[in-house]
Amino acid sequence: QSFSCAANPPNGTNIGIMIATDPNPEQTLRYNITGGNTNNAFYILSATGMIRVASSSAVNPGVFNLTVRVTDNGSPAMWSEATATVTVGGGSNLPPVITNQSFSIAANPPGGTQVGTVVATDPNAGQTISFSITSGNTNNAFNISPSSGLITVGNSSAVNPGVFTLTVRATDNGSPVMWSQATVSITVTASGGNLPPVVVNQSFSCAANPPIGTNIGIMIATDPNPEQTLRYNITGGNTNNAFYILSATGMIRVASSSAVNPGVFILTVRVTDNGSPVMWSEATATVTVGGGNKNGLVEDGFTPESKVDPVFNIFPNPSSDGIYTLSAENFEDEAVIQIFDLAGKMVSEVNNFSGDRVSINLEAMPKGVYMIRITAGSFTKTIKAIKQ
Incomplete structure (x- = not known):
């Protein structure tokens, strides 16, 4: 959900209410902010979901992406999370609009090779936008033109096969200055043409504390290169080693029954091919663990037991x-x-x-x-x- 406010409003100023519902009748919900609250700028009323200003001096122009958790009082307690985007501006100045974008390039091209131009727009007429890379630029592999958004190769030897996930910031020249960020994915292919596997984020669910070896679901991936085989492994998010994945098939199974407690596990799964050179891609496997109680539903998504989100x-x-x-x-x-x-x-x-x-x-x-x-x-x- 999205909200906006002027810069440096008085402490206690109402920003907006996070809307959530619970599919279980007669249950009550509680709200708390679990991430993105830089310098404790905001707080949320536990009973109502109203977001308010906690530190006026911390609410400066820009965009806050707050992670809000909504927890029910069922047995066992269940929760879901969503993002509350708070755009802080001054007067009528609005931040630039930039979306996630993707490019591809062969490995180790000459320095200065053009990769692609990042597109952003500004809803305020007459303003100009400047671009910068704020993260993900391993070994300074790429440069970006501040004025045009054109990405070029900065370090040829660093542009090796794989996927670079750059965070690109678009900043306007309004008063006050406003900015937005997006992800720019650059797929680097080998000179032989080997492309990385294709895998997307997927969701699964199970009851709490199932027996060891219980099947949770299969991560589906494909390879654009004919006759190659894929291997799967979990690289992140596997709290207390609750799960494991079959390398050859992508089947996720329970590894530790006692660790599979109610809540949401967001596993990072890497899929690697056997091409030359080896290429890989990653995606998240979201495993919702519950009992008889269903997760609360936060606006902007379906209930966790939905097998495939629209x-x-x-x-x-x-x-x-x-x-x-x-x-x-x-x-x-x-x-x-x-x-x-x-x-x-x-x-x-x-x-x-x-x-x-x-x-x-x-x-x-x-x-x-x-x-x-x-x-x-x-x-x-x-x-x-x-x-x-």
Whole structure:
């Protein structure tokens, strides 16, 4: 969920309420902030989910991505987490809009080789954007042009096969200065053309404390190179070695029954091929552990027992003419689609959407950033659309 406020508001200022529901009747929910609260800028009311200012001097222009945990009072207690994005500005200055982007390049190209240009826009007319890489740039493999966002090779010997996950910051020149960040993934392929495996984030669930060896689920991955084989291993998130994964098949199993307690495990799974050179990719396997009690539902997602979450995408984005296509995968419900401008005014609406794609027409609207909200029952998803 997303909120905004001016810079340095008085302590106690209301920012917004995190909305959550519980599928178990008559249970109560409690809220707490578990991450992203730089300098303890905010606090949250445990009983209501209201986010408030805790330290006025810490609420400076920029974006806070707070992790909020919602816990029920069932037996056993269950919880879910979601992100509360708080945009802090001054006056009417809004932060740049930048989305995750991907590029690819062959291994060890000459210094200065162009990789791709990071695209960002600013909803404030007349402002300029500067770009910088803030993390993930191992051995200074890449450079980015502050003015254009063009990524080039900085250290040829460091650009080896694999995937670089760069964090790129886009900063405007407004008053106060505002910025946003996104992930730029650069896949480096070998000169022989070996490509890394393809694996996406996946979700599973199980009861608490199942017997050792219980099957949790299979991580599905593919390799774009014919006749190669894949190997799987868990590289992170496996608290108390609760699980293990079969190297040859990707089946996740219980390793320690006593460690599989109610909550959510976010395992990092690496999939490695046997090409030359060896290539690998990583994704998360989210394992929700419960008992008879179901997890609470935090807005912006389905309940954890859903096997496959719906996926919504909009393209082209940005759009030059304001004509978009919204696509839906793994979605079998009926939704209402509402489009809002940055002032919060609804400018368009689509009712009773139940297919796999729909056209959205903002041709008559001015250039800028729009928020597309998809609502189906208690499920809500918001996507940014940019008209250039």
